[in-house]
Amino acid sequence: MRIAVDSRALLAERTGIGTYTQAIARGLAALDRNEIGLFSPRTLADYPREPRISVHADQHPFGLAWVQGTLPRRLEAWGAQVLLAALTIGPGRGTTPIVSVVHDLTPISHPEWHATRTLVGFVPMWERTVERAARFVCVSETTARDLVRRYPETASRVRVARNGVDTAYFAPADDPPARQEARRRWAGGRPFVLYLGTLEPRKNVETLVAACERLWSRSKEFPDLVLAGGSGWKTEGLLARIARSPFRDRIHLGGYAPRDAARDLYRAAEVFAYPSLEEGFGLPLLEAMACGTPSVSSDAEALVEVGGDAALRAPACDDEALARALERAFDDEALRTRLRAEGPARASQFRWEEAARNTAAAAAEAAEGAA
Numbered sequence: 001m002r003i004a005v006d007s008r009a010l011l012a013e014r015t016g017i018g019t020y021t022q023a024i025a026r027g028l029a030a031l032d033r034n035e036i037g038l039f040s041p042r043t044l045a046d047y048p049r050e051p052r053i054s055v056h057a058d059q060h061p062f063g064l065a066w067v068q069g070t071l072p073r074r075l076e077a078w079g080a081q082v083l084l085a086a087l088t089i090g091p092g093r094g095t096t097p098i099v100s101v102v103h104d105l106t107p108i109s110h111p112e113w114h115a116t117r118t119l120v121g122f123v124p125m126w127e128r129t130v131e132r133a134a135r136f137v138c139v140s141e142t143t144a145r146d147l148v149r150r151y152p153e154t155a156s157r158v159r160v161a162r163n164g165v166d167t168a169y170f171a172p173a174d175d176p177p178a179r180q181e182a183r184r185r186w187a188g189g190r191p192f193v194l195y196l197g198t199l200e201p202r203k204n205v206e207t208l209v210a211a212c213e214r215l216w217s218r219s220k221e222f223p224d225l226v227l228a229g230g231s232g233w234k235t236e237g238l239l240a241r242i243a244r245s246p247f248r249d250r251i252h253l254g255g256y257a258p259r260d261a262a263r264d265l266y267r268a269a270e271v272f273a274y275p276s277l278e279e280g281f282g283l284p285l286l287e288a289m290a291c292g293t294p295s296v297s298s299d300a301e302a303l304v305e306v307g308g309d310a311a312l313r314a315p316a317c318d319d320e321a322l323a324r325a326l327e328r329a330f331d332d333e334a335l336r337t338r339l340r341a342e343g344p345a346r347a348s349q350f351r352w353e354e355a356a357r358n359t360a361a362a363a364a365e366a367a368e369g370a371a
Contacts, residue, residue: 001082002035002081003035003080003084004036004039004083005039006071006084007086008040008087010022011040011042013258014259016103016283016284020103020163023164023352028356028359036052036054037055037078038053040055041057041066042058043057064089067089068091076094081367082099083098084099085098085129087101089121090133097134097366098133100129101136101137101138101139102139104302106280107123109146110277113201114233134366134370136154137362139160139280140306143302144160162350163350164352164353165283165290165352166352170290170347178264181264186226186268187252188252190223191224193212193223193269195229196265196272199229199238200234201234202278204275204316205227206241208225210319212326213245213247214319216247224250224252225250225252226254228262266287270330271293271295271330273295273297274298275316276300277298277316279303282302290348292344294340295307296326299313299314299316306350310345311339312328
């Protein structure tokens with residue numbers, strides 16, 4: 001098939017959907033008889049040349065206007081048999097069938113967590129995508145259930161293709177010099193608990209800060225906290241909380257961590273913490289487990305689906321319960337040994353190759369239905 005991919009997520013720093021877009025494009029291209037076109041409103045800087053993947057970039061300043069106006073014509077000219085709408089929203093017109101990738105529905109369920117620009121771009125066009133999409137690919141069973149519950153008319157069109165994890169994340173032999181270098185770079189040489197992800201309300205980082213403050217007040221030996229991720233939106237409260245914390249010098253704002261730096265961070269952390277209020281999948285949790293890092297998440301449904309018994313959990317808004325889970329993950333050596341072994345084993349069940357096969361199957365259904 002000729003599968004076009006909306007690749008706007010590759011224009012900026014590679015967060016979750018950018019990671020998804022690149023991985024699924026490569027996975028689809030690796031399957032027999034697929035040709036993948038990455039379509040973007042602007043140039044994808046430094047994108048590598050890869051077999052059976054072509055890049056089609058315009059010079060359009062506004063991504064949403066490009067999706068609705070320019071993209072349909074570009075797809076038809078290229079001969080696309082299907083469009084994979086990796087950012088969920090598809091064009092409101094055109095003849096190319098759409099497979100909408102649904103990462104989560106929090107712009108609908110919790111608009112207060114999102115930036116205005118996200119709501120302006122998502123909400124008005126989502127209803128049209130619900131009508132037009134030939135198939136929906138959900139990145140978890142949790143997201144699929146949420147989609148069908150909110151929009152029962154989509155049930156026959158919903159497929160699941162769970163996210164995967166890059167094999168490069170699976171834990172190598174322990175490397176003390178590399179761990180020490182990561183500690184030096186990100187935490188002033190101290191051991192640390194890691195959060196990795198965009199700083200924004202849904203990630204519930206303030207509860208993590210409160211949990212660590214509880215632990216530091218009890219013991220000077222508990223590790224520092226590294227918050228690695230770009231500053232997203234509505235972060236004023238979090239940054240103010242950190243600025244007035246009596247433990248401000250133990251909270252390290254690391255900024256965005258590209259792929260190689262993220263892998264080093266996971267491997268060097270004593271514990272990985274991901275206390276999100278809600279997720280559609282939870283890719284950082286999966287990556288941390290693949291690295292063999294003892295991990296603690298909230299009890300959000302998708303994180304339970306990803307972590308299984310290979311991660312500890314605490315209620316999302318209970319900082320005392322989160323503190324206890326973090327303390328166990330750091331202090332209990334038998335537990336740490338179990339989590340280090342079970343994390344990679346659990347993560348190995350989530351493969352981009354399988355995600356690509358399931359996505360290709362959904363794309364084939366969409367194309368056949370339009371034939």
